[in-house]
């Protein structure tokens with residue numbers, strides 16, 4: 001989209017799947033004398049002013065530029081403005097069926113039919129906004145859970161981050177993720193299935209799975225034939241939709257990239273990537289989701305359950321859910337997502353414990369070489385997104401770069417970097433004001449003064465938080 005076009009703003013935004021329904025009528029906001037970290041990787045700039053009008057950043061420059069401009073002034077002295085965070089790999093909670101509960105769910109079922117619990121989905125969305133995450137990409141869900149929420153968010157009826165979603169993912173019978181997928185087995189027979197999915201779900205980006213597993217404790221499973229993968233990618237691209245692919249190792253990642261996929265839903269984790277892969281990642285600028293949180297979390301719950309008492313978790317998780325996870329840690333029992341064997345007995349947990357440092361090193365190398373890592377958790381809670389930033393820091397990625405990974409690179413993943421993801425004039429005004437310097441310590445991304453989505457400062461007291469009501473952080 002041409003930002004300079006004279007199309008009415010609402011129409012232009014509808015065309016890119018964004019809404020400014022909240023706060024678009026409000027008076028301009030001027031954040032004065034702040035330290036600006038714009039998300040592009042540019043060094044912090046002090047004594048800056050940022051003017052927000054009509055849901056967009058309209059002036060970004062030295063504070064003298066905003067002198068005398070009318071509007072509501074916010075003193076940004078001693079504070080740090082960053083773009084709103086983006087989590088580009090989530091699976092929003094709120095759906096379950098017998099034996100497969102995406103917990104927490106207040107609804108239970110004994111049949112094989114999926115049941116949607118809208119309240120759980122709304123609470124998960126609230127957790128993201130509360131944690132500073134203004135954009136999420138759901139890369140696999142049941143359509144009945146995620147799509148009505150996306151519709152309501154875009155209509156301005158739901159206080160939530162910008163929601164982008166794939167709806168059902170696409171895979172091969174018996175392969176990874178079949179439960180929430182359109183299963184296709186041959187071309188051209190698959191075309192009608194994909195067309196039906198496209199027409200009914202309008203994916204913002206289409207997720208495909210391409211993995212034969214066989215790693216750690218997992219069995220080998222069937223995988224999409226490569227020519228079918230190419231047809232699927234071409235189908236969605238020809239409908240104007242980018243694609244992302246679940247992979248876990250370097251060779252499948254390479255095959256998917258050379259089949260034309262636009263992004264990787266994970267960074268390879270099964271072993272250290274080769275130098276050639278690192279160079280390819282930089283040369284092709286293929287965005288890759290980081291997704292360290294999910295694997296790290298199995299061990300973290302087991303070894304350090306006290307993290308569940310940190311303020312972000314207390315605010316965004318139901319007390320009963322935190323207690324349940326602690327019980328798993330202490331006594332074993334069901335896992336967070338399934339009713340499989342106790343956590344401490346699961347070889348999967350130990351496997352992920354050894355794999356996470358390998359993934360961290362792959363991410364550090366790809367980023368340092370100029371590749372495009374984007375923050376994604378594979379989770380369903382904004383506190384987990386903040387944890388992903390901690391894991392990036394632990395990996396040795398510089399803090400300024402982490403902010404880029406968690407903002408601008410997310411927009412690049414979505415193909416929306418011209419519209420959002422950084423604090424630059426003309427872009428959607430998604431931002432977080434912090435009371436401490438995130439380049440000094442990435443944990444300062446949690447020192448939130450306010451979260452702004454599309455020009456509106458979020459009123460936390462209106463968020464449906466699972467931990468109970470919270471006061472508005474900034475009056």
Ligand SMILES: [Zn+2]
Pocket residue numbers: 089090091139140378
């Ligand atoms: Zn996932």
